[in-house]
Amino acid sequence: MPHPAAPEKHHILSVLVENKAGVLARVASLFARRGFNIFSLAVAPTDDERFSRITIVVDVEDKTIEQMTKQLFKLINVVKIDELDPTDSVERELLLCTVRADPSVRSQVVEMVQIFEGRILAVGHDVLTVSMEGNPTKVDDFEELLRPYGIVELQRTGRVALRKLQRRPRPQALQAS
Amino acid sequence: MKLTGAQALIKSLEMEGVEVMFGLPGGAILPVYDPIIDSSIRHILVRHEQGAGHMAEGYAHVTGRPGVAMVTSGPAATNIVTPLCDAYMDSIPMVVITGQVPYSSIGSDAFQECDTTGITMSVTKHNWLVTKAQDIPEVVKEAFHIATTGRPGPVLIDVPKDVSNQMMDWYWPDTVDLPGYKPTSKGHPRMIKEAARLILASRRPVIYAGGGILKARAADALRELAELTGIHVVTTLMARGAFPDDHRLCLGMPGMHGNYTAVTAMQRADLLIALGSRFDDRVTGKVDGFAPEAKIIHVDVDPAELGKVRRPDVPVVGDCRLVIEELVIAVRDLLAGGTEVPDRSPWNATVNGWRAKYPLAYEPAAEGDALKPQMVLEHLRDSTPDDTILVSGVGQHQMWASQYWRFNHPYTWVNSGGLGTMGFSVPAAIGAKVGRPDRMVWAVDGDGCFQMTAQELVTASAERIPVKVAILNNAYLGMVRQWQEMFYDERYSEVYLSPDLPDYVKWAEAMGCVGLRAETPEDIQPVIDKANDIDDRPVVIDFRTDSREKVYPMVPAGQANDAIVVPPFQEGRHGEGGH
Numbered sequence: 001m002p003h004p005a006a007p008e009k010h011h012i013l014s015v016l017v018e019n020k021a022g023v024l025a026r027v028a029s030l031f032a033r034r035g036f037n038i039f040s041l042a043v044a045p046t047d048d049e050r051f052s053r054i055t056i057v058v059d060v061e062d063k064t065i066e067q068m069t070k071q072l073f074k075l076i077n078v079v080k081i082d083e084l085d086p087t088d089s090v091e092r093e094l095l096l097c098t099v100r101a102d103p104s105v106r107s108q109v110v111e112m113v114q115i116f117e118g119r120i121l122a123v124g125h126d127v128l129t130v131s132m133e134g135n136p137t138k139v140d141d142f143e144e145l146l147r148p149y150g151i152v153e154l155q156r157t158g159r160v161a162l163r164k165l166q167r168r169p170r171p172q173a174l175q176a177s
Numbered sequence: 178m179k180l181t182g183a184q185a186l187i188k189s190l191e192m193e194g195v196e197v198m199f200g201l202p203g204g205a206i207l208p209v210y211d212p213i214i215d216s217s218i219r220h221i222l223v224r225h226e227q228g229a230g231h232m233a234e235g236y237a238h239v240t241g242r243p244g245v246a247m248v249t250s251g252p253a254a255t256n257i258v259t260p261l262c263d264a265y266m267d268s269i270p271m272v273v274i275t276g277q278v279p280y281s282s283i284g285s286d287a288f289q290e291c292d293t294t295g296i297t298m299s300v301t302k303h304n305w306l307v308t309k310a311q312d313i314p315e316v317v318k319e320a321f322h323i324a325t326t327g328r329p330g331p332v333l334i335d336v337p338k339d340v341s342n343q344m345m346d347w348y349w350p351d352t353v354d355l356p357g358y359k360p361t362s363k364g365h366p367r368m369i370k371e372a373a374r375l376i377l378a379s380r381r382p383v384i385y386a387g388g389g390i391l392k393a394r395a396a397d398a399l400r401e402l403a404e405l406t407g408i409h410v411v412t413t414l415m416a417r418g419a420f421p422d423d424h425r426l427c428l429g430m431p432g433m434h435g436n437y438t439a440v441t442a443m444q445r446a447d448l449l450i451a452l453g454s455r456f457d458d459r460v461t462g463k464v465d466g467f468a469p470e471a472k473i474i475h476v477d478v479d480p481a482e483l484g485k486v487r488r489p490d491v492p493v494v495g496d497c498r499l500v501i502e503e504l505v506i507a508v509r510d511l512l513a514g515g516t517e518v519p520d521r522s523p524w525n526a527t528v529n530g531w532r533a534k535y536p537l538a539y540e541p542a543a544e545g546d547a548l549k550p551q552m553v554l555e556h557l558r559d560s561t562p563d564d565t566i567l568v569s570g571v572g573q574h575q576m577w578a579s580q581y582w583r584f585n586h587p588y589t590w591v592n593s594g595g596l597g598t599m600g601f602s603v604p605a606a607i608g609a610k611v612g613r614p615d616r617m618v619w620a621v622d623g624d625g626c627f628q629m630t631a632q633e634l635v636t637a638s639a640e641r642i643p644v645k646v647a648i649l650n651n652a653y654l655g656m657v658r659q660w661q662e663m664f665y666d667e668r669y670s671e672v673y674l675s676p677d678l679p680d681y682v683k684w685a686e687a688m689g690c691v692g693l694r695a696e697t698p699e700d701i702q703p704v705i706d707k708a709n710d711i712d713d714r715p716v717v718i719d720f721r722t723d724s725r726e727k728v729y730p731m732v733p734a735g736q737a738n739d740a741i742v743v744p745p746f747q748e749g750r751h752g753e754g755g756h
């Protein structure tokens with residue numbers, strides 16, 4: 001089954017939570033109880049060990065995202081929520097894939113990996129395990145192009161995101177004193 | 178000082194000022210029951226854990242202080258899930274402590290193990306599984322803080338048996354450290370100004386007061402706002418008593434079984450001032466057809482309520498009391514600055530027209546018929562002190578109680594609004610009486626509801642808690658019967674209960690209460706007088722009421738409030754109200 005494409009107009013919630021037992025269960029339970037659907041979800045510790053960051057991608061209307069954010073914020077362990085506008089943020093996702101690559105097509109697969117700036121992680125007799133990281137639409141394209149060769153196993157991480165940096169004109173360089 | 182986890186738990190409750198707790202012991206909570214013997218806290222032993230939960234709720238309703246319940250693991254924890262959900266829906270501050278199998282056995286399907294924190298996650302404001310005795314004071318402090326601040330609600334602390342037995346170094350934290358929990362209390366000044374401007378510009382304003390008024394102890398502030406602006410107030414099922422029923426500006430209860438004037442005034446309003454209310458479906462009817470011309474000012478301490486159902490024109494997040502007080506100042510300032518208020522006399526005349534045409538009313542019983550439940554309530558109301566606490570179950574009797582009582586004081590009405598929990602009233606009345614022993618406490622219950630939790634009257638007798646229960650015994654699951662009559666072609670399916678099985682008088686006596694019965698109109702007053710004279714034990718009165726009586730007015734489920742159905746004898750008066 002092809003990987004479902006990310007919804008056209010999705011929302012990204014970047015949720016800072018206390019790093020405590022059961023927090024993910026609370027978030028998941030809240031989404032289930034309020035009837036919200038999660039498209040993808042990624043969790044990892046932050047640079048501050050007291051907190052973790054959950055990146056949630058959802059496909060909902062604006063009114064629902066507002067309610068979702070407010071309900072999430074009521075969880076005691078949720079410290080901060082940033083709603084990232086996809087047009088104003090950098091999104092990344094990692095794909096791992098074991099793909100068929102018998103000698104007759106191996107060079108084509110290797111070339112594809114190079115074009116997409118991916119890496120070859122392991123080589124078998126007639127399979128390769130490759131990785132590729134990038135903007136989720138680019139990851140979609142890569143997955144799409146690998147598919148005809150025969151995908152043995154595939155795993156994507158779900159996306160993580162950060163706000164794009166503001167590029168305001170640089171202030172006058174400070175006079176060295 | 179070295180203490181066991183169990184001792185630290187009880188000491189922490191004492192530090193929080195807990196005076197009474199409701200509970201029932203068992204294996205996993207045994208260590209915590211031992212220090213109770215030496216504690217200043219009064220423990221009330223219930224007969225079923227659901228009772229403990231509802232008692233804690235009743236106590237919290239009338240005192241404003243958090244109710245505390247303690248039960249063991251497994252089946253006891255699941256027995257208290259209903260009260261937790263009830264308290265969650267009605268924003269009642271409550272702290273529930275459950276025993277748990279030893280931490281070392283968690284996950285092994287040990288005897289009486291259940292995933293209590295998992296099960297109760299979605300019906301608590303927060304919950305904790307304590308893993309070290311050393312954490313107990315901190316967790317208790319956090320639990321009471323979370324239960325009582327912001328939008329109040331129930332919390333649960335799950336304590337494994339080995340943690341209760343562990344030694345810890347006693348301490349008492351003076352603050353809580355909750356980086357993700359900072360409820361807003363003061364409203365935004367610009368929003369408050371905007372709200373004041375809208376209020377003074379409106380021609381047909383209505384104040385839509387909800388349970389949040391009571392939670393925020395804002396009844397006085399509400400009264401000041403209403404009197405300053407001359408705006409009518411409706412009080413929802415959760416807010417009965419938040420504004421006096423005998424006040425000239427009070428329109429009473431809106432909603433599915435609200436009175437005609439309250440419902441219709443909201444429908445025709447050009448401004449709804451929603452204060453601590455949440456646009457519940459039982460109030461709005463079909464949302465698309467609700468108050469179509471009204472602008473909305475919505476004040477609530479929970480930001481998630483603003484815009485959940487209806488988008489407000491002026492949202493104000495904050496504590497109702499603080500916001501209303503600021504609003505009063507802002508309105509005064511505008512008035513002092515010469516802001517003109519449109520002539521509201523046509524609107525007031527319209528409202529008074531509805532009041533005159535569609536008062537709450539019922540047809541008196543014909544000679545020889547069973548008692549009219551409304552008549553029983555009127556007698557009860559007129560024979561009890563003005564500050565009597567009335568507690569109800571769920572069903573027709575609840576609606577009649579909320580309609581026919583006169584609530585002139587805050588915290589005199591205790592009921593299960595959001596969850597609609599049958600069986601709520603007897604234990605909640607006991608909790609209320611424990612919280613306010615100086616007040617007369619009456620439960621108005623249905624025969625169906627009574628059978629769900631009546632055994633707690635044994636608790637009441639044993640603990641000498643003299644509550645009074647009026648069963649409106651219509652021999653049916655009356656509210657369901659009413660829906661089957663009106664919407665299922667009178668096809669009655671599984672709603673008949675029988676008037677005399679059980680025999681409520683004998684049952685009451687068996688539980689150590691006085692049992693009385695009233696079958697004819699002449700019986701009503703003497704049994705009420707007799708009940709009111711008894712102060713050393715609970716009393717139960719079996720009022721034999723008319724099975725056929727229906728609750729009116731009624732907005733049929735799923736319809737807009739304009740479809741309000743008045744009692745048959747008031748039909749045909751439609752259209753004369755000068756809409």
Ligand SMILES: Cc1ncc(C[n+]2csc(CCOP(=O)(O)OP(=O)(O)O)c2C)c(N)n1
Nearest residue numbers: 572573574599623624625626653654655656
């Ligand atoms: C625990 C529970 N079960 C079922 C219901 C559905 N229900 C609502 S009202 C009602 C009938 C209540 O009967 P009774 O207590 O006799 O009150 P009446 O309506 O006759 O006054 C029922 C079954 C409920 N609200 N709560």
Ligand SMILES: [Mg+2]
Nearest residue numbers: 623624653655
């Ligand atoms: Mg009944």
